[in-house]
Amino acid sequence: MRQRLSSEPDRYRGRRRVPTPPRSRYAAVVTTAFVGAGVVALGAGGLPDAKSVSPSALSELENAAATSEDFAARAADAERATRDERTQLESSLSEAPDAWVLPLKGYNFTSPYGMRWNKLHAGIDLAAPEGTAYRAIHSGTVTKAGWFGGYGYCVIIQHPDGTESVYGHSSNLLVQEGQQVKAGDEIGWVGNTGHSYGPHLHLEVHVNGEPTDPIPWLRTKGVDIQLQVETIYGGVVDS
Template structure:
């Protein structure tokens, strides 16, 4: 290598060399470049529509749709509750009707027991006699269909009511009938008035019950479990009341 002579001009004389930057400065420069690029990108993006921003019209449409959906859901729930309520009410009505069909009641509220079921004057007296003032309203002992209503020989003006199970109850010697053939009656419904028609001795209601086409004792029939009508108990209570009244008067 040739040695530079002192007489040769120094080509670098009067110039300043730029010192080589340290590695940490390179990192700062690179980072600044990335940050600047990011700022530029954000500035460009600021001119684009925001992806999260929704048009007010769209929001209003969505709100309207939601309100309609809530209304339909509420209506459906109310309809379900109403349906359940109607089902329960219908069930209650059916139960009430079923219970009403099974009820047995006394035909008269106040009466005197004058003749039992059995043989009388050599013939079967096929019912019982309950004396009461003429014109006293009497009621159906049980619900059923009126199969006969009119004058019937020795029974006088009488009514026959047939139950769903085929049992027939006859109300005889009436003064007046308040139902007609074909009518459907309920237990406790007033169907006639006590009288003295036909082969009758004194004003009374003749009550007769036929089971499977054969007369049975009304007292025993009505006392059976599930019916619970005690004509004898009613008689005893009437006599007990009379005795109490007499005792009080004396």
């Protein structure tokens, strides 16, 4: 390589040389540029031009949105109607003079009517959390509301047909002797008073002054204690 003489003019004096990138870097830069341009072109081609959307398509979208809103409104109306019908049915159920209903809404059937420990268990036991409200199974007059020996705090109702219902082991009583009640009225709270093994409602039904098995007897009235179903005028109400 020939050395430049000091007398020769320096063509590069005053200029700044830009280093030439390596071939690999040059190729990468060029490739990236082409790929980026392609992506931009594809993206631009894939997005619809708002001016090119047909009026009929826009109309269909608007109609679909309106239909969806209409369906939602109808569903909300139907749900409200169902709740209202349920409330009206429960109200008519309790006001009907000949209605018979479940004593509790939600319970575990724990003990049947029959002999237990060589002694007659004259009713059935329905376990529920202490403080759960229980209801009169039929309209009538409260003849007992207070402490009643092994029954603990107890309510006894005399019904128009002469039968009696007995509700034992209450934690609180909501009625007084002589009070008139309707089917479904809350008359006390589930408790653990008297000769009790845990929070539950002890229910008895007396016919002609004698205890009888409440389960088959109430079935004749359209109430199934074991299935927790009560029927009235041919309709079924799940509690």
